[in-house]
Every structure is written in C-alpha cells, then in structure tokens.
Amino acid sequence: MxxxxxxxxxxxxxxxxxxxxxxxxxxxxxxxxxxxxxxxxxxxxxxxxxxxxxxxxTDAYVKTFGNSNFINSLLVSAQRTILATVIGMVLVLVTAFPLSKEDASFRGRSLYTWFLVFTILFSGGLIPSYILVQKLGIMDTIWALILPGALSVWNVILMMNFFRGLPKELEEAAYLDGAGQFKTLMLVYIPLSMPAVATLSLFTMVYHWNAWFDGMIYMSDIKNYPLASLLQTIIVQQDFSKINVDASMLENVSQRTVRAAQIFIGALPILMVYPFLQRFFVKGLVLGAVKE
Amino acid sequence: MKDLNLVAEKGPNEALTTKKRWNMKRNWPLHVMLIPAVLLAIVFQYVPMAGIIIAFQDFKPWLGFFESEWVGLENFRYLFLYPDVDQVIWNTLIIAVFKIVAGLIAPLTFAVLLNEVRLMAFKRVTQTLVYLPHFLSWVILGGILLDILSPQGGMVNKLVVALGGEPIFFLGDGNWFRFTLIVSDVWKEFGFGTIVFLASLAGINPALYEAAEVDGANRFKQTLHITLPALMPITIVVMTLSLGNILNAGFDQVFNLYNPLVYDKGDIIDTFVYRLGILNGKMSFATTVGLFKSAVGTVLIIVSYRLAYKLANYRVF
Structure with a gap:
C-alpha cells in the first residue's frame, strides 16, 4: 500500500x-x-x-460595560438581529412555498420567480437606495436596518429546493384530507423543514449581527447605532466627528486593552453560535445544490 | 372530487375552462403568499432601479426627481474624463483578479492536502478552525488587523523584525496595502472555500485508486491522474462563477482597512462611489459610476452562468 x-x-x-x-x-x-x-x-x-x-x-470589560454608548449599541444589535431573523424566516417560508410548485399546477410561477431573481442580477446601487430610505422617512429607525434586506432571494431559492425535495405524496394526501394551501404549508411543510429553517435562521442571524454599513449611513444619532457600526466608527475609522460620543468613550478607546475587549465582545456571539452553525452549513450548502 | 367528475362529463373545451377556474380556486392562496415578497421587491429593489434616472440628471436633493435638470449623457462623458476614474477601475480589476486566482488555488490545494489526512479527529479540528474567519465581519477583522499589523510593535511586525527585517507599514504603503488585501482575503475565505472541493473529493470512486495501486502508481501519481482530473468540473464552475465578481474587489474589506495614504492604489469603485455620493453629495455622478459597475457586472454574471452551464453542465437556477 x-x-x-x-x-x-x-x-x-x-x-x-x-x-x-x-x-x-x-x-x-x-x-x-x-x-x-x-x-x-x-x-x-x-x-x-x-x-x-x-x-x-477584567478592567477593560468593566470599563466597556460601564459605557452607555456601548450598552445602547449592544441592545440595538440584539433587537435588530431578532426582529430581522423572525421577519426574514416568515418571508422565506411563505415565498418559497408557492415557488416550489410545478409550473403546470401553479400558473404564473415562472413569472414570479424571474421577477424575484432579477433583483439578484441587477440593482439600483447605493445612491438610489439611500435616497429611497430617506424619502420613506425611516432614517434613524430600526426599520431602515431591517426592511431593505428583509427578503433574501438566495434564501428563498435554498428553501424552495428543500421543499421540492419533500415527497409529493404528502401534499396530495393533505389535499385529499381537505387541507387548503395555507394549511398544507403550516401543518405539513413547515414542520418537516425545521433543519432548513434552523440553517437559514443561523445564517440570517450572523448576517444581521455583522452588518455595519447600513447602520453607519442610515443612522445619524449614536443611540441608534448597532454594535458593528459603532465598532467600525470608533475603533476602525477612529472617527469621532460625525457623532457625539460620551467623554468616557473617547478616553477608553485610546486604551489598547479596551479596544481589544470591544472587538472581542463584537465577535463573541458569532463564536458562540459557530458550533451549531458548523453542524448545519455543510448540509445547508448541499441542500441548495440538489436540483432536478 | 365533485369538480373532477364535472370535468369528465363535459367536452374538451369546457373541461379546459373548468380546469382553469378550478386552478384559480385552489391556487389563490399561493398568490396571496407572494404579496409581501413582491411588494418588498418592488419598493426596495425596483424603485431604486428606477432611481437610476438620476444618472441622467444633475440631481439636487432639494429639487427632487422631477425638478432636477436633465443632462442626458453628460455624466457618462464625465465618467471618462474624471481623472481618478481610470485609476479606480484599474485598482478594482487588479485587486479582484488576484483575489479570484489566489482564492481558487488556496482552497483547492488545501482540500487536496486535507484529503491525505487519515486521523479523523485532526481533520475535524482543522476544518473547525479554518472555517471560522469566514463568519467574522470585516469590522472585527479590520480591528484585529489594525492591531497586529501596526508598524509600532504589532505582532506581525515583531516577527518581521525578529527575522531581521525593517518594520513594514502594511496599511500605509500602496503596494503593501494591495498585498495585505489579497492575503487577508485569502486567509478569511480559503477554509470555507474548501467545502465544495471536499464534497467533490468524497464523490471519487475508491476503485479508481485501487486500480492505480495495482498498476504501481504511487500516491503522487494517483493525485496527479485521478484526484485532480476529478476536481476539474467543480474547479471550472468556481472559476466561471467568480468571473461575475471581477468588479467586486470587496467593499467591506477595503473600507475597513484603507485610509487616505493608500487611495491611489487601494481605492475601488464601491468605496469611490460611497465617498463621492454620500460624503461629497455628488449623487448623480456617483450613481453613474455605480450604474456602469452594475451594468458590466450583470452582463458578466449572465455570461458566467452560461459558461458554467456550457462547460460543466452546472445550473445556478
């Protein structure tokens, strides 16, 4: 050998x-x-x-958690991540279900699919999106962070492929038992899709916890900054001009240990969900790759 | 069931209309389910696409879309005259191409080497460690890199000095900055990139290796003549799909690492659009540059999907 x-x-x-x-x-x-x-x-x-x-x-951590800016941002991030994940998953499920039907049994399916897929291929770009959020009057609210990215077409495609992998007989049986489309989705498809829901939720959570750019451009008051945006402005850019920060914050970030503590806390939730994430993501990638 | 009986009793034409009505009666909830997605796509995707008209205007926020002056293709003419644009496009291309090439070779090599590991525990631990950086954001990694690359005694520079070199200003010198971008991007993504290759490796028929063994091929020859050819299709897919990213040099990464010292070599299209449009308020011109990028990007994505289908029979959708 x-x-x-x-x-x-x-x-x-x-x-x-x-x-x-x-x-x-x-x-x-x-x-x-x-x-x-x-x-x-x-x-x-x-x-x-x-x-x-x-x-x-543990001095650096005591200082970090004694800072009101930091605590505020931590709460904004937590709120954003939870809300966005719940909304995102509901949207993915109700959108993927109709799109998982055959063209023959749901007329209009391919039209809807192309309408959504086109948004992956082409986008209006940064400036028009920014003007839109401004005009909608949701600047400086949590909705500016949640709504623009609420519908992930990629996740819809992954979920759609998962639905298609479930046996057709289940749907037929549900129909014969008198279930309408809503009932079929709620009582047959969703309970069977928990592995896929878990995978996509974790990915959505990681995405929203890590997102920093939208918070930076859509929020003008530091009270509304999610943690990632706060770290970006204070630690990476070291820019204190746009926002009024607490005096204690200014003093603290000049210390290397406090900067390190803040970076570590920013990474901690990811490090904590990572073991679960890892168990799922290989399966998750395969789930999107299976096609008929 | 009553409906089905009805269909059977009537003629072919009537059966069709009945079927259509039946289809609608059963399917209306499906249309209802799609309402939220369609509304969100219209508001947050298609309306901004319509907003592209400001590329053909001299947009002033206080005048709005309808009052702002129309300038036709003036912004596009400006695109080719504006002194920084050429440099920015060139920076984007060179950074993206190096990242694509290195980002293909590194995971491929790593996957082949990892495939030789037979201690399962070692393999699992290795995988856990190398996948991790993929999930951390560039804000976190930017903070870490600023710390360890600092010319005033950062970890990496301490190593450089210990090896007898001069401290390097990684994030302050243009060429070193590009180098840092490429290396740190490969560092973040190579582990995650191995997943697709490992999946293909698992699919190789072991009988091929046994036959080669009998024929007297050593492991290196087996790798050369069995493993690598078996990885060709997935390599072609990854390569063609990354073609669509040739104008994406990585906004998150560049934005978190760059500074005015390296604008000449490190500024890319996306960061340029941000500074121009959001910070300097030249919204029309920034939109024009963005539109140029989206248009080229869309064509490239479609071409790459086609190529992946033609060359490797791989369908994205």
Whole structure:
C-alpha cells in the first residue's frame, strides 16, 4: 500500500505540520486579541502580550460595560438581529412555498420567480437606495436596518429546493384530507423543514449581527447605532466627528486593552453560535445544490 | 372530487375552462403568499432601479426627481474624463483578479492536502478552525488587523523584525496595502472555500485508486491522474462563477482597512462611489459610476452562468 512507503510517511508528517500551522494561523489573531483584552494596561501598550494575558485583569470589560454608548449599541444589535431573523424566516417560508410548485399546477410561477431573481442580477446601487430610505422617512429607525434586506432571494431559492425535495405524496394526501394551501404549508411543510429553517435562521442571524454599513449611513444619532457600526466608527475609522460620543468613550478607546475587549465582545456571539452553525452549513450548502 | 367528475362529463373545451377556474380556486392562496415578497421587491429593489434616472440628471436633493435638470449623457462623458476614474477601475480589476486566482488555488490545494489526512479527529479540528474567519465581519477583522499589523510593535511586525527585517507599514504603503488585501482575503475565505472541493473529493470512486495501486502508481501519481482530473468540473464552475465578481474587489474589506495614504492604489469603485455620493453629495455622478459597475457586472454574471452551464453542465437556477 502506498501509505506504507517511506516517501509517503515523510510527506504525511510534513503535511500534518503544515496543516496544523495553517489552522493555528486562523485562530491565533483572535487569541491574541483575547489575551490583550485581559491584560493590564502597561504590558499591553508596550506590546509585550502574546497569546496569554500579562497581569490578568477584567478592567477593560468593566470599563466597556460601564459605557452607555456601548450598552445602547449592544441592545440595538440584539433587537435588530431578532426582529430581522423572525421577519426574514416568515418571508422565506411563505415565498418559497408557492415557488416550489410545478409550473403546470401553479400558473404564473415562472413569472414570479424571474421577477424575484432579477433583483439578484441587477440593482439600483447605493445612491438610489439611500435616497429611497430617506424619502420613506425611516432614517434613524430600526426599520431602515431591517426592511431593505428583509427578503433574501438566495434564501428563498435554498428553501424552495428543500421543499421540492419533500415527497409529493404528502401534499396530495393533505389535499385529499381537505387541507387548503395555507394549511398544507403550516401543518405539513413547515414542520418537516425545521433543519432548513434552523440553517437559514443561523445564517440570517450572523448576517444581521455583522452588518455595519447600513447602520453607519442610515443612522445619524449614536443611540441608534448597532454594535458593528459603532465598532467600525470608533475603533476602525477612529472617527469621532460625525457623532457625539460620551467623554468616557473617547478616553477608553485610546486604551489598547479596551479596544481589544470591544472587538472581542463584537465577535463573541458569532463564536458562540459557530458550533451549531458548523453542524448545519455543510448540509445547508448541499441542500441548495440538489436540483432536478 | 365533485369538480373532477364535472370535468369528465363535459367536452374538451369546457373541461379546459373548468380546469382553469378550478386552478384559480385552489391556487389563490399561493398568490396571496407572494404579496409581501413582491411588494418588498418592488419598493426596495425596483424603485431604486428606477432611481437610476438620476444618472441622467444633475440631481439636487432639494429639487427632487422631477425638478432636477436633465443632462442626458453628460455624466457618462464625465465618467471618462474624471481623472481618478481610470485609476479606480484599474485598482478594482487588479485587486479582484488576484483575489479570484489566489482564492481558487488556496482552497483547492488545501482540500487536496486535507484529503491525505487519515486521523479523523485532526481533520475535524482543522476544518473547525479554518472555517471560522469566514463568519467574522470585516469590522472585527479590520480591528484585529489594525492591531497586529501596526508598524509600532504589532505582532506581525515583531516577527518581521525578529527575522531581521525593517518594520513594514502594511496599511500605509500602496503596494503593501494591495498585498495585505489579497492575503487577508485569502486567509478569511480559503477554509470555507474548501467545502465544495471536499464534497467533490468524497464523490471519487475508491476503485479508481485501487486500480492505480495495482498498476504501481504511487500516491503522487494517483493525485496527479485521478484526484485532480476529478476536481476539474467543480474547479471550472468556481472559476466561471467568480468571473461575475471581477468588479467586486470587496467593499467591506477595503473600507475597513484603507485610509487616505493608500487611495491611489487601494481605492475601488464601491468605496469611490460611497465617498463621492454620500460624503461629497455628488449623487448623480456617483450613481453613474455605480450604474456602469452594475451594468458590466450583470452582463458578466449572465455570461458566467452560461459558461458554467456550457462547460460543466452546472445550473445556478
């Protein structure tokens, strides 16, 4: 066998080492930030911290959570993520169900499909969308963050393909038992689609937690900034001109440990849902790939 | 069931109309279900598309769509005269092409190497670690990169100095900035990109390897003559589909990493449109640049979907 040869054994050891290093490279920057956030100010600002805290302290986190701007943004992000995921999933389910029918049994299906798919291919672009949100009068409200992206056509296509994979006999049986289309969706299709619903919900949650650009352009008051937008403005751009920040915020972000703590808290929800996400996403990709 | 009996008793033409009526009677809830999606698509997608008319106007927000002056193709003429536009398009192309090529080779290589790992636990841990950066946003990664790439004692520069080099200003020097964009993008996405290749690898018939073994091929030859050819179709699909991204050099990433020092080499179409339209208020011209990008992008996407279908028999929709 090939793996018993000397040459292959040498390759194999080198391969394990190489892959091991690459994997570590993906996680070490995050470990470094975590270590800095738990270190004392002096070793952190003179760049002595590696991957383990020096002079362990939770000072940076106490300061971060004592800041009203930060707490506010955390709440806006949580509210946005929950609302957007619920609305998004309801929309995906009720849209995917009719589109999963055969052309012959639901006339107009392909017209609806093209109407929606065209929005993937072409878009009006940034400026017209911005003017629209302005004209609708939803600037500085949570709806500016939720409504424009509420309908994800990609997710509809994934869900549609999942529905199509369910046995046709179920629908026929429901029809013979006297169920209308709404009942068929509610009592037959949705209960059977929980794996797909779970996958898409997690993806939607990650998307909305991470979204920062819309918050930055549609919100003028810092009280309405979601966390990602706040971090973008305060830590990445270090721009304090557009918004009036608390004095304590200004003082805090000049400290490396506090910046690290804020970045880590921004990543934490993703790190927490990641194990569940990982279990689903391979399946999720396959679910979209199966076509007839 | 009553309806069905009716159909059977009548002539062919009448049967058709009855069937149509029956279809409507049963299907009206389907149309109702699509109302929210259609409304949202109209308001948030099709109305902005109509808003593209401001590319043909000298749009002033206080005058509105109907009062603003029409200038015809003036903005498009300006597009080719405005000094920065050429540079911005060139930056976009060069950054995107490097990202596409590196973003194809890295996951492919990684998947083939990972396929040689037979310790299942090691394989799972590796996969868990390399998929992770894909899910973190560029805001978080931008914050981390600013910290570790800092010329004043960031982690990476400490390593560079330890190896005997001078500290590098990764985010402040144009060429290093492009390099950083490409490497950090590959770092974020290569793990996630391996998924499609690993799926294809799992589908290779083991009998092929057994036959090669009997014929005396070593593992390298097996990889060269079985594994890589088996990965060709999916590689072609990934390659053609990424063609549609050739004008997307990654707004989120560039926006979170760039600064005025690197505008000449790092400014891309999307960031240019943002600064011009939202910050400087040149809404009409920014829309023109955006329209140019969307139009070329749409054509490229359609061409790439066609190509993927023709070359690898892969249908996106």
């Amino acid at each position: 090939y793996y018993k040869t000397r040459g292959y054994k040498v390759f194999s050891i080198a391969n394990y080492i190489f892959l091991g290093i690459l994997s570590l490279l993906c996680i070490l920057p995050i470990v470094h930030i975590l270590a800095v956030s738990f270190s004392s100010m002096a070793p952190a600002s003179s760049n002595l911290v590696g991957f383990w805290p020096i002079g362990f302290t």
